[in-house]
Amino acid sequence: MTIDAASLRDRVRELLERHDPATTDRLEFLRARFDAGLAWVHFPVGLGGLDAPRELQSVVDAELAAAGAPDNDPRRIGIGLGMAAPTILRFGTPEQRTRFLRPLWTGEEVWCQLFSEPGAGSDLAAVGTRATRNGGGGGDWVVDGQKVWTSTAHTARWAILLARTDPDVPKHQGLTYFVCDMTDPGVEVRPLRQITGEAEFNEVFLTGVRIPDAHRLGAVGEGWRVAQATLMNERVAIGGRPVPREGGMVGVVARTWRERPEQRTPELHDRLLRLWVEAEAFRLAGIRLRQQLAAGSPGPEGSAMKLAFARLSQELSGLEVELLGADGLHYDDWSLRRPEIVDFTGRDAGYRYLRAKGNSIEGGTSEILRTIIAERVLGLPAEPRVDKDVAWKDLPK
Numbered sequence: 001m002t003i004d005a006a007s008l009r010d011r012v013r014e015l016l017e018r019h020d021p022a023t024t025d026r027l028e029f030l031r032a033r034f035d036a037g038l039a040w041v042h043f044p045v046g047l048g049g050l051d052a053p054r055e056l057q058s059v060v061d062a063e064l065a066a067a068g069a070p071d072n073d074p075r076r077i078g079i080g081l082g083m084a085a086p087t088i089l090r091f092g093t094p095e096q097r098t099r100f101l102r103p104l105w106t107g108e109e110v111w112c113q114l115f116s117e118p119g120a121g122s123d124l125a126a127v128g129t130r131a132t133r134n135g136g137g138g139g140d141w142v143v144d145g146q147k148v149w150t151s152t153a154h155t156a157r158w159a160i161l162l163a164r165t166d167p168d169v170p171k172h173q174g175l176t177y178f179v180c181d182m183t184d185p186g187v188e189v190r191p192l193r194q195i196t197g198e199a200e201f202n203e204v205f206l207t208g209v210r211i212p213d214a215h216r217l218g219a220v221g222e223g224w225r226v227a228q229a230t231l232m233n234e235r236v237a238i239g240g241r242p243v244p245r246e247g248g249m250v251g252v253v254a255r256t257w258r259e260r261p262e263q264r265t266p267e268l269h270d271r272l273l274r275l276w277v278e279a280e281a282f283r284l285a286g287i288r289l290r291q292q293l294a295a296g297s298p299g300p301e302g303s304a305m306k307l308a309f310a311r312l313s314q315e316l317s318g319l320e321v322e323l324l325g326a327d328g329l330h331y332d333d334w335s336l337r338r339p340e341i342v343d344f345t346g347r348d349a350g351y352r353y354l355r356a357k358g359n360s361i362e363g364g365t366s367e368i369l370r371t372i373i374a375e376r377v378l379g380l381p382a383e384p385r386v387d388k389d390v391a392w393k394d395l396p397k
Contacts, residue, residue: 003041003052005059011036011050012063021069030072030106033064039072039105043089047101055291072107075341079152080104080111084160086233091177091218091226100158100179112156113234114147114180114204115227119397121149122368124162124231125171125224126395129206131163131178141165141178141216143186143209149362153189153202154338156182161211162227165220167393174392175223179215186210196354197334200342234363235306243283249316249352250279252345256323263323275316282308300376303369310359310366317356320349328353 019032033039034048038060043049064071074081081104088100103109120126129145143163153159159180166174180187186209191199218226246254257264257272282305289305321328331350344352360366374380387395 003050003056005056008038008041008050008052008056008059009063011038012060012067016064016067016069021067026070027106027108029070031102033069034102034105038064040085043101047089047097048105072105075343076152077104077107077110079113079156080109080158083113083230083234084111084158087160087177087217087226087230088179090229093214095214096179096217104158109157110152110155112150112153112159112182113230114150114153114159114161114206115230116149117146118148122365124227125175126392127162127164127175128397129161129163130167131165131176131211134210140213141211143178143180143206143211145206147204147206148192148201150189150202150204151200151362152340153182153204154191154199155340158182159204160217160230162223164392165223168391169221170389171387171392171395172224173221175227176220177217177223177226178211179217180206180209180211181215184209184211191336191338193336194355195357196351197331198337198339200339231364232300232302235302235369243286245280245283246276247283248279249313249320249344249356250276252352253316253320253323256320256349260323260325263325268319268322271315271319275312275319278308279312279316282312300372303364303372304377306363307366307369307373310356313356313359317349317353321353324349 015033015036015038019029021029024032037043037045037048037050039048041050041052041057041060042054044051072081085101085104088096088104092100100109104111114129115124115127117127117129119128127145129143129147131141131143134140134142141163143161145163147161150159159182161178161180162175163178164174165176168174182189186207188205188207189202190205192201192203193199194201253272254276257268285308286305289301328349330348332348342355344355347355364372371383375382
């Protein structure tokens, strides 16, 4: 059956007739939407989709928003939606897809990402967290190690985990990718207080954590390939989100400019105009990137979007603080909190300025992204890597 905009509107109408948002429990409505194939229409039938063109999702979203239907609070479950779901769809078994995708999309189960470590951040392939077979060939896995910078680990039920299963081969070849139950014995989550005062990030200690082999994504030793798919989707999720014209940070700064005429100077005016134009170019590039996604998996172009997002966010938040004058030095609350979401627009300028510093670190540092763009987009010669063919166990630690 061919799916087009008209047929999708009919399906939305049927969903609304059977589950009136005004009288239906929120979770019940979200489950019904998933089962109707209207969660992410480009996913397969039975997994929240209809095998429809990706760009038609906007038709569904607009119809449901107009009807006052609840959403799945995407900011709270962004890691699941933007990173875990596409990875599970691509590399997961039928059983894994059926088990994980529905509660992931409805928000019943929050996900986090156990990738970075104290000694393996930008060089992710150097991870040292070990996963060993319990009882040989076909047994479950026992995981020991430490992960860091883990957003939402304090609220997560599941995690996507990259661990080393073979230290005797080069670092990129000895990795395997798992789904880890964050409620299992041996998983300890500790808060990491940030410059903003809150603990949005965490460090996670894994001590004798048992993971069934049925929760492995991809083949043993294929973890780097699976992780690359996750990282490409992560950068699109961070840098390629749809925003309206003058939306996001540039909208906040433009509003401050209009409300504070006494702070205006020609230099600040020039900076605002330059950043407004760059933000609009970024927005249009994001539309183009999402159109490319409709034709296949994300490529290294997502790295450019994430790089631009980080720079723009930091420059705009800095400009906002200057426009506010002395008021820009105020800060609303330094108390330790463990938020479920990053709320840029719901906090003050001081928070936005400090939190934006993390934009060039999370999701891949700007330095690493520039290397990816140089090598994979521009085709420049690769940097020399002397450890490429050395067994991980023989690398300096």
